[in-house]
Amino acid sequence: MSPIALDIAIHLAKIALIFFVVLTLAAYLVFAERRILAWIQDRKGPNRVGPFGLLQPLADLIKLLTKEDFRPAGADKWLFYLAPAMAAIPAILTFAVIPFGAPLQLFGREVPLQVADLNVGLLFFLALSSIAVYGVALGGWASNSKYALLGSIRGLAQLISYELSMGLSLVPTVMLAGSLRLSDIVGAQEGIWFIVYQPLAFAIFLISIAAECKRIPFDIPEAEGELVAGFHTEYSGMRFGLFFVGEYINIIVLGGLATTFFLGGWHGPWLPPFAWFSVKTLAFAFFFIWMRGTLPRLRYDQLMHLGWKVLTPLALVNILVTGWILMLR
């Protein structure tokens, strides 16, 4: 095979692997969440379909696919159909810049386990996460329903507020690594992980990504007690499923990014790099599920207060202190 064809084949293989693994993982994360929540609440959870209920995601998929595809009267047809995809695609696109293992030696060449090692990788992630808002916003707006619209407006306001603290909490990692390239950031953590130097930035990033994927305690865009189901109230069948899966893809991707920025990426002793990356990412997924089983929902003003008056100033002070220390060193 010529080198260019081999290059393309390797890239396609990596993309196919990511799609397959992330989508399967997202489906099983839904199942894992139901089982873990049941365990936390002293229930049994779904255990009927297959051994230990392991075929439950498949059953859910069949159910979603065979449901009626309903569009409410007065809805904006194009945007209504487009919005679920706009919510799910940026999430999975972000995975392109995450290095999920040490470079491999294949066919006599070095293959990085990363689809695109962009030199603005971190900005690529921030840009895509700011684009992901549109799925939520337009889905609710196009539904032509009060509850959906309220959910969308809440979602927009929340994501704008938390994007700022998320971006600012990543600045110290860039200062330590001296690069926006994600493989460089992982490489700089070979000895000591950045969570040791930057515990505050890690905490801010963790809270911000919880808000970013709209999980309890930050799930006010879909607060079911007040807004029926928030921005996806009017969606049914696989379109609802796409919103739903998008949320779980987001959990996996954001967990992977937290691993990359603060927990040393694929670095770790004994186990192979890919296994380390998976373990750390799944630990974040478990943490999010655990949080859902433990915490109550924040009120709207508390959420805004936390984002603008606590996290953002803290992140700014953290950047200042890190800068001073780096200068004096």
Place this chain on the structure above:
Amino acid sequence: METFFFMIVAAVAVLASILVITCKNPINSALSLILTFFCLATLYVTLDAPFMAAIQVLVYAGAIMVLIVFVIMLLNVRTESGRRSSHSVLFGSLIGLFTLFQLFYLFNRSSLTGQKGTIDSALINKVGHTELIGKALYTDFLLPFEVTSILLLVAIIGAVVLTKKKI
């Protein structure tokens, strides 16, 4: 290949910009504008300016347009109603023709792109686009950069003063 790619992106950009001003629904206009920004970001990437591309999407498509969409949704403007007066059509087309004439005149003189700077794509690939922009902003253009940040601060304070009745 590169020219072909440029043609496609440029065609989408022009089409989307036309849609921005012809759509009746403000949300559709806003979405077309976002599409235009994406095309511009793609052009920046082909011009060896990845930092500009990322910032274009992050700031324009991801922050400014989100705020515009937010306001449209909050006010719940469904469709634009309002007649165009014949005066505005006349003056608009006159100004448009004048600008077009100016542009053609400038491009034909061809002295616009005569001077070349010291930075080329080889240097960008070696040092990095982000590093080059950062260095230029914080050394050669420090004063304009700081003045801009003070202007933005003034605008923020102004916005707070205007919206709050009692401070």
